[in-house]
Amino acid sequence: MNSARLERALKILEYLGQHQEGCALKRICTDLALPMSSAHDLLQALIEIGAVRLADQRTYLVGPRSLVLALAIVDGVDLRGVSRPYLSELCEELNENTYLALRSGNIVTYADRYDAGQTLSVVMKLGGPRPLHGSSIGKLLTAYNPDLEERVMNAPNLDRYTPFTHTNRAALREELAEIRKHAYSVSDGESVEGIIGLATPIVDASGTVSAAVHVSAPRGRLAPDRLPIVLAAMSRTGAQISHQLGASEESVAAIALAYDESKPARP
Incomplete structure (x- = not known):
């Protein structure tokens, strides 16, 4: 042949x-x-x-x-090994802690972390489950996985971790649709007050979004004029990792960041 x-x-x-x-x-x-x-x-x-x-x-x-x-x-792909150089480079570029987040069954968690060495930094525990409705990685992976979305919508109760946690199901479903539209997620004080979390998708060879790039920082360091720059860098990192995982160009394009970098990101 x-x-x-x-x-x-x-x-x-x-x-x-x-x-x-x-x-x-x-x-x-x-x-x-x-x-x-x-x-x-x-x-x-x-x-x-x-x-x-x-x-x-x-x-x-x-x-x-x-x-x-x-x-x-798929079994032979070491996601942490593949993502490590790209997340390390992102950490250096942004001077913020960067994370690899992933889905394992119904759990969303942080699998790896790269420390920027900031005096005031946000250090998220690796391996612990994150709320699907109250964290940027939880909302992003829920938005791209219909079974997780239905799990959230059918849950008896949505815990309120701070006064800013979203517990209204109708509003949350609308937000998940917006996440799919714009290909990023923001958590503003929803799991930890004063902390902004950002997440952008990673797609694998099957076209599934089961991992994410994550950045967390105090609100003062992620001001509205800086958010588009940070999200654009995160989106590029997600695309680089996705390509290394064997994702098609079409799959990567489908989760490309869809907003004008000259405009502030959604709060």
Whole structure:
């Protein structure tokens, strides 16, 4: 198989991975701009080796061999190791403590930290669960994961950690929609009074947002005129890590920071 044919096969597998409900041949050809006969031959070859399966006479899906390979790749990725140089560089650029946050089941927590050495700094404990509705990382990962959002909305009670914690479900659902729209989350004194937390998404090879870049600092050091600069740097860091995790250009573009850097960020 020549390199061009291999590239087309990989594009088909990536496309099917992003359309887990399956796709017909015509749609695959249209979306990927592939000739019908060439795509059909490639799909047949992929079916023969178990990389693609045919659910019925017209619907192609990712096959078991591709799933096994994908799981092996994901298991082999050391998220902390991949993110370390980028978060360290961000820490130096902003002169603020930076964190890697991730989701593990229904828990959102800090997995790694880089200290800027500020005299007055915010040091968040690693490994402890963070509130899904009352922290920037909790809200961001909840916004991008529908199961977490429903868990929050169906919870019997939403704890109030400070007078500024959001406990109104309707308002919170609106905020989660805004987070998805703008691709960042802000927590202003919602879990610790006087502290602003910021989070931007990291997307993995499957297109899932299950990790985030996080910065926390006293409110005085994250004034409205500085927030856009900090968030832009965080967004670039998230994109760099996402690329290293194998995320597609489309997935990274979908979580790119969507606001004008010349304007103040949302409070």
